[in-house]
Amino acid sequence: MPTPLDRLAADAVRLARSRRAAPGATYRLQMHAGFPIREAVKVVPYLHDLGVTHVYTSSLLAARPGSLHGYDVTDHDKLNPELGTEDEFRGWVAALRERGMGLILDVVPNHMCVGGDNAWWNDVLENGPSSAYAGYFDIAWQDHPRERLHGKVLLPVLGESYGTMLESGQLAVELAAGAFALRVYERRIPIDPRTYGLVLTPALDAAKAELPVDAAGVVELRSILTAVSHLPPRSEADPDRVAEGMLEAGVVKRRLAALVENDPDVAKHVAVAVARVNGTVGDPNSFCPLDELLDAQAYRLSFWRVATDEINYRRFFDVNDLAALSTEREEVFEATHKKVFAWLGEGLIDGVRVDHPDGLFDPKQYLHRLQVRYLVACAEHLLAAKPDDYPGLTAAEALVAVRERVEPLAGEKPLYVVVEKILGLGEPLPPEWISDGTTGYEFLNFVNGLFVSPAREKDADWGYEQFTGETEPFADHVYHSKFLVLQSSLAGELHMLAHQIDRLAQGQRWSRDFTLNLLRHALREVIACFPVYRTYVNGGVNETDRGVVTRAVRRARVRNPLLGRAVFDFIRDTLLLKDPPSGPASDDYRAAQRRFAGKFQQVTSPVTAKGIEDTAFYVFNRLVSLNEVGGEPGRFGLPPAKVHAFFKDRADRYPAALSPLSTHDTKRSEDVRARINVLAELPEEWAVRVSRWDDLNGDHKVQIDEETVAPDENEEYLLYQTLVGVWPAVGLPADGHQTFVDRIQAYMNKAMHEAKVHTSWINPDAEYDDAMAKFIGHALDPVGGKRFLRDLDEFGTTVSRQGVYNSLAQSLVRCAAPGVPDTYQGTELIDLSLVDPDNRRPVDYDARRRLLADLDARAKDDRKGLAKALAVKPDDRAKLFVVAEALRFRRAHPELFVGGGYEPVEPAGPFAEHLFAFLRTGGDGAALVVVPRLIGTLCPGGRTPVGSYVWADTTLPLPERFAGRAWVSVFTGERFEAGPIAVAELFADFPVALLVAE
Numbered sequence: 001m002p003t004p005l006d007r008l009a010a011d012a013v014r015l016a017r018s019r020r021a022a023p024g025a026t027y028r029l030q031m032h033a034g035f036p037i038r039e040a041v042k043v044v045p046y047l048h049d050l051g052v053t054h055v056y057t058s059s060l061l062a063a064r065p066g067s068l069h070g071y072d073v074t075d076h077d078k079l080n081p082e083l084g085t086e087d088e089f090r091g092w093v094a095a096l097r098e099r100g101m102g103l104i105l106d107v108v109p110n111h112m113c114v115g116g117d118n119a120w121w122n123d124v125l126e127n128g129p130s131s132a133y134a135g136y137f138d139i140a141w142q143d144h145p146r147e148r149l150h151g152k153v154l155l156p157v158l159g160e161s162y163g164t165m166l167e168s169g170q171l172a173v174e175l176a177a178g179a180f181a182l183r184v185y186e187r188r189i190p191i192d193p194r195t196y197g198l199v200l201t202p203a204l205d206a207a208k209a210e211l212p213v214d215a216a217g218v219v220e221l222r223s224i225l226t227a228v229s230h231l232p233p234r235s236e237a238d239p240d241r242v243a244e245g246m247l248e249a250g251v252v253k254r255r256l257a258a259l260v261e262n263d264p265d266v267a268k269h270v271a272v273a274v275a276r277v278n279g280t281v282g283d284p285n286s287f288c289p290l291d292e293l294l295d296a297q298a299y300r301l302s303f304w305r306v307a308t309d310e311i312n313y314r315r316f317f318d319v320n321d322l323a324a325l326s327t328e329r330e331e332v333f334e335a336t337h338k339k340v341f342a343w344l345g346e347g348l349i350d351g352v353r354v355d356h357p358d359g360l361f362d363p364k365q366y367l368h369r370l371q372v373r374y375l376v377a378c379a380e381h382l383l384a385a386k387p388d389d390y391p392g393l394t395a396a397e398a399l400v401a402v403r404e405r406v407e408p409l410a411g412e413k414p415l416y417v418v419v420e421k422i423l424g425l426g427e428p429l430p431p432e433w434i435s436d437g438t439t440g441y442e443f444l445n446f447v448n449g450l451f452v453s454p455a456r457e458k459d460a461d462w463g464y465e466q467f468t469g470e471t472e473p474f475a476d477h478v479y480h481s482k483f484l485v486l487q488s489s490l491a492g493e494l495h496m497l498a499h500q501i502d503r504l505a506q507g508q509r510w511s512r513d514f515t516l517n518l519l520r521h522a523l524r525e526v527i528a529c530f531p532v533y534r535t536y537v538n539g540g541v542n543e544t545d546r547g548v549v550t551r552a553v554r555r556a557r558v559r560n561p562l563l564g565r566a567v568f569d570f571i572r573d574t575l576l577l578k579d580p581p582s583g584p585a586s587d588d589y590r591a592a593q594r595r596f597a598g599k600f601q602q603v604t605s606p607v608t609a610k611g612i613e614d615t616a617f618y619v620f621n622r623l624v625s626l627n628e629v630g631g632e633p634g635r636f637g638l639p640p641a642k643v644h645a646f647f648k649d650r651a652d653r654y655p656a657a658l659s660p661l662s663t664h665d666t667k668r669s670e671d672v673r674a675r676i677n678v679l680a681e682l683p684e685e686w687a688v689r690v691s692r693w694d695d696l697n698g699d700h701k702v703q704i705d706e707e708t709v710a711p712d713e714n715e716e717y718l719l720y721q722t723l724v725g726v727w728p729a730v731g732l733p734a735d736g737h738q739t740f741v742d743r744i745q746a747y748m749n750k751a752m753h754e755a756k757v758h759t760s761w762i763n764p765d766a767e768y769d770d771a772m773a774k775f776i777g778h779a780l781d782p783v784g785g786k787r788f789l790r791d792l793d794e795f796g797t798t799v800s801r802q803g804v805y806n807s808l809a810q811s812l813v814r815c816a817a818p819g820v821p822d823t824y825q826g827t828e829l830i831d832l833s834l835v836d837p838d839n840r841r842p843v844d845y846d847a848r849r850r851l852l853a854d855l856d857a858r859a860k861d862d863r864k865g866l867a868k869a870l871a872v873k874p875d876d877r878a879k880l881f882v883v884a885e886a887l888r889f890r891r892a893h894p895e896l897f898v899g900g901g902y903e904p905v906e907p908a909g910p911f912a913e914h915l916f917a918f919l920r921t922g923g924d925g926a927a928l929v930v931v932p933r934l935i936g937t938l939c940p941g942g943r944t945p946v947g948s949y950v951w952a953d954t955t956l957p958l959p960e961r962f963a964g965r966a967w968v969s970v971f972t973g974e975r976f977e978a979g980p981i982a983v984a985e986l987f988a989d990f991p992v993a994l995l996v997a998e
Helices: 003-017 037-042 043-049 086-098 119-128 163-166 197-210 216-229 238-262 264-278 284-295 304-310 330-336 336-344 363-383 396-414 442-448 454-468 474-487 493-507 516-529 544-561 565-575 587-613 640-653 672-680 682-698 712-727 736-754 767-777 784-815 844-873 877-890
Strands: 026-029 053-059 061-063 073-079 102-107 111-113 153-158 172-174 179-182 187-190 299-303 319-324 351-355 416-419 658-661 822-826 899-906 913-922 923-931 967-969 993-997
Touching: 003 363, 003 396, 037 043, 037 086, 043 086, 043 163, 043 877, 061 363, 073 330, 073 336, 073 923, 086 102, 102 336, 111 163, 119 153, 119 238, 119 304, 153 187, 153 304, 163 299, 172 216, 172 264, 179 238, 187 672, 187 822, 197 264, 197 284, 216 238, 216 264, 216 712, 238 264, 264 284, 264 299, 264 363, 284 767, 304 493, 330 336, 330 363, 351 363, 363 396, 363 416, 442 658, 442 672, 442 784, 454 682, 454 712, 474 493, 474 516, 493 516, 493 565, 493 967, 516 544, 516 565, 544 565, 544 899, 565 682, 565 877, 640 899, 640 913, 672 712, 672 784, 682 712, 712 784, 736 767, 736 913, 784 877, 784 923, 844 877, 877 993
Parallel strands: 026 053, 026 822, 053 102, 073 111, 102 351, 153 299, 351 416, 658 822
Antiparallel strands: 061 073, 111 319, 172 179, 179 187, 899 913, 913 923, 923 993, 967 993
């Protein structure tokens, strides 16, 4: 007879399995105060009509006020009030359920925002290592090389040096509700109650001098100070004493609040004492008491740039306000996922997207725990909803026991999970990760590579080198960029790693002669040469990680032979958890190795991201459509065979991974990339245009000094590609001119600061920044830049027309290839956005709703005529037509796409290289996808790639088992007889094809 525990565990598993369903097609919404839940509800009917099965959102948890993205979470236990109420959230889910749709939620397990009202962080600042949340954040309380930071956390929040801020009166102590805090700008930073005596003792002395010794207020103030003196120190390790101290500190604050409110005489002396502590501007010595008080805190205030070298908490990349969490700790995992699992348990959300898993100490552990905890959440829901079904069970007892029972089932992937893992070239997703795959940056780059011809690489190189003088390979740019990041914004992380491995080295006789400086230099080289974002050496070393580490060390050694082989071998062996030469490692040494390897992994990832995505991608400007997250700009396009191989592998291993073309993090939208890809097919004409534009705009350049002219040729080359990529297909309207100029100026300002050549975020050069803005303003001036604008418009119009066909082709591939097609908000129409914040602009859903309704009405009357009209004048409607029809077809035929088979189709004939085709199969059904590629070469001048005059006798031979079947076009409704399909007939009316086998 099964026990109630057995039944609860079994019921939880059944519930999870009944809910499990991979999305058919997702639509990404960026949630914020300007687009809250009530607005998301309004677009549900439109998204359903579009063919979307699941809405996929940014984080919904409480975030920094005004956040436009939600990744700066401040409270994991509640819905962001700027987005709406819990009732509104449930109403949104209900609206989705009414249409058979679901919700995928972004979770942010790696970091929290600590730049404002964060209760956990404020408790850490107040109580230091004794805070209940001290272990929640990844803080090096004792490991920092500066002894003054031991037991403290660096707080780099000042806009000027500490001394300047202090003596100019910009730091001030305040008392509110019995608690002292430091006012810094608009922020209140808590003061440790253990240090209240530094303010209150002078107040007591003054009160005793003026008031009777036995006055009630004096007696109470003296008693409060006695209580303060008995608070346990921040170094207290006894948890009972710590808990008692926390309670007593709360009592102190309440008593002090009551005293100040009820006794004006004492309140006056406290106010005078506060004013004394805050000092007098012009009298430097008067600030000594405030300096003493601040020095006694569990934090060290500093100028924000100090974080570069001395930060002692791990951050999200180099963002000081985003502090990393120790999510590998069970209690932290539970606390940071409390609300999410409550929603999951109820069935309100259907899956999660894990943000930045490479920041986690052990992603494998995290993903396993996520699945197990989901099953427990299902049990929690069942027990709360129907307690009588499981008599005698209490929640706490039951959930521990349920966890033990369901743990072995984590590998079944009861919860749909995708991870934002950026894979390097040829790098597999770790197979031991329990997930449905990635968020799809590798998909995006493979699809984009289809529309760049490898055959034109040398011509593109020549044009780029002739104009800019740049000859350095992309791999060298990556090395130098990562090296630069390790010397600047992430230097503090490198210093911490160096001190960590130095302690290991000093503990062994064969390595103690390695100096700290030598180890730091060698570590910097190894990280700069690291070929992927990170390894996963947690609990063991697999062959993939061994190969990555060995390759990185070898590259570093070749680049730096003067450092000597021994130090590199030591770093390699430490990362691979090998025994020292003198014999088997001790348990302590092995534990230290594992800690170092784990922290090393958490450094290589942000260095790679900052070095490649936020530096090298803005310096290597040969063809910037290739400069995409997870991309390899040194690889100039891809042959169809490689894309087919990738799709086949994806269909076999990760059929439910996401398939985006644009995301909130892409460097430019899919349609901008589609246009810029055309330039790769017109290298000669492109070189002529760039040279001409340089001449036309030469007078707008600014001489900064004897050697520097703004912009330089490399920046100019980026600017012209950007202009071609975003130039309106109908030209620049007069009423939108200034908005366009502002967008380009903002983009180039960001690009230059990321490139870190003439200016940067850390050390901006205002003169250079201003010169670039003026150059853009003059070049795009309707009067002064008339000749340039006329030439840009002529060329841009041709490229935009060819780019539209690329857009239609890649959109259809996205919708039909293995994986879950993911549409970033608004990109179902032609979207010419650049990197954020440009791609966060409001989306006009009313216009999209009207366009889709009009297309549906016209298709109902004359589908073929509609397709033909859209092909002749391709625009927003053409892309919306392709996306909507393909997604609806996919939703209607899940057997072909959700786990369906994938087969390449090899075209034959004179223009076979300009086609990409594949079959999706399931049961007896099949769908055939055919798109054109390399349009610029196939149809020069922007001609439409339809008809026999384009395709001649190019054909599509199909597999033998389909030889006797006819096909029907989803877009035109036409029927094609059995046998090889003539491409000229297939593309007679519309430039892309989705066919279903009869």
